[in-house]
Amino acid sequence: MRRWTLFWALAAVMTVVALWGLVAGAADEETARLLVRWTIRACVVPFLLAFVAAAVGTLWPGGTADWLLDNRKHLGLAFAYGFALNMMTIVWLASFNLGVIWSGLSLLDRVESYGGLAVVVALTLTSFDRFSKRMSPGAWRLLHTLGMYGLWWVFFRTNWLYSLSAVRLGLMAERWLYLSITLLLIGSLLLRLTAFIARRRHGATLVLPREPSLGR
Numbered sequence: 001m002r003r004w005t006l007f008w009a010l011a012a013v014m015t016v017v018a019l020w021g022l023v024a025g026a027a028d029e030e031t032a033r034l035l036v037r038w039t040i041r042a043c044v045v046p047f048l049l050a051f052v053a054a055a056v057g058t059l060w061p062g063g064t065a066d067w068l069l070d071n072r073k074h075l076g077l078a079f080a081y082g083f084a085l086n087m088m089t090i091v092w093l094a095s096f097n098l099g100v101i102w103s104g105l106s107l108l109d110r111v112e113s114y115g116g117l118a119v120v121v122a123l124t125l126t127s128f129d130r131f132s133k134r135m136s137p138g139a140w141r142l143l144h145t146l147g148m149y150g151l152w153w154v155f156f157r158t159n160w161l162y163s164l165s166a167v168r169l170g171l172m173a174e175r176w177l178y179l180s181i182t183l184l185l186i187g188s189l190l191l192r193l194t195a196f197i198a199r200r201r202h203g204a205t206l207v208l209p210r211e212p213s214l215g216r
């Protein structure tokens with residue numbers, strides 16, 4: 001499965017996750033909070049695959065790497081789709097508890113949340129030639145590299161803090177879930193670092209051409 005078929009398959013799975021929660025739960029704050037969590041968790045998978053694609057291409061060239069590189073843009077768009085679902089569930093949650101979108105957030109939370117939202121919008125728009133052609137290749141790469149690291153940071157910090165809370169509160173299932181996601185995030189960063197070092201050592205250039213030109 002590749003490109004748009006892959007995108008629609010992932011989008012369908014994420015939509016089913018959201019609708020399932022909606023049908024199974026009640027129309028209350030607890031269900032809305034659960035949906036916020038499940039929709040953002042579902043996003044981690046396409047995000048991480050897109051995040052490590054270039055590194056896998058450098059470290060283990062071959063079939064899997066080619067698939068990841070070929071589908072990187074569509075994995076990124078699937079993440080953006082899931083994120084849009086997450087934003088809808090947050091609006092629903094805010095209808096029960098307005099504090100979750102502003103007054104209940106620390107300054108850092110606000111910067112990360114709304115900065116993250118702005119980054120997702122920017123990365124999504126510039127994944128299409130219509131917007132990306134107005135940028136230089138260098139500016140495009142800078143935006144996408146820094147943007148992905150920024151999103152990585154929000155995922156990492158949130159899951160790490162939730163891991164600590166789950167450990168403190170003695171919540172076994174949550175503890176393992178949050179710790180596993182945190183470890184996957186750390187692993188993905190180490191993979192990118194290893195690929196970076198390998199490229200420097202062997203003088204190889206980044207495997208990836210400018211992304212929009214992949215959007216055949």
Ligand code: HEM
Binds near residue numbers: 114
């Ligand atoms: C306008 C922007 C955002 C708002 C208003 C927002 C709000 C929220 C809320 C209300 C929760 C649930 C808190 C709880 O029940 O404890 C949550 C959880 C979370 N958010 Fe956000 N968020 C935003 C953007 C982001 C971004 C950009 C990311 C990451 C790229 C992100 C990642 C997460 C994660 C990982 C969780 C924890 C989910 C879990 O429990 O597994 N959020 N967010």
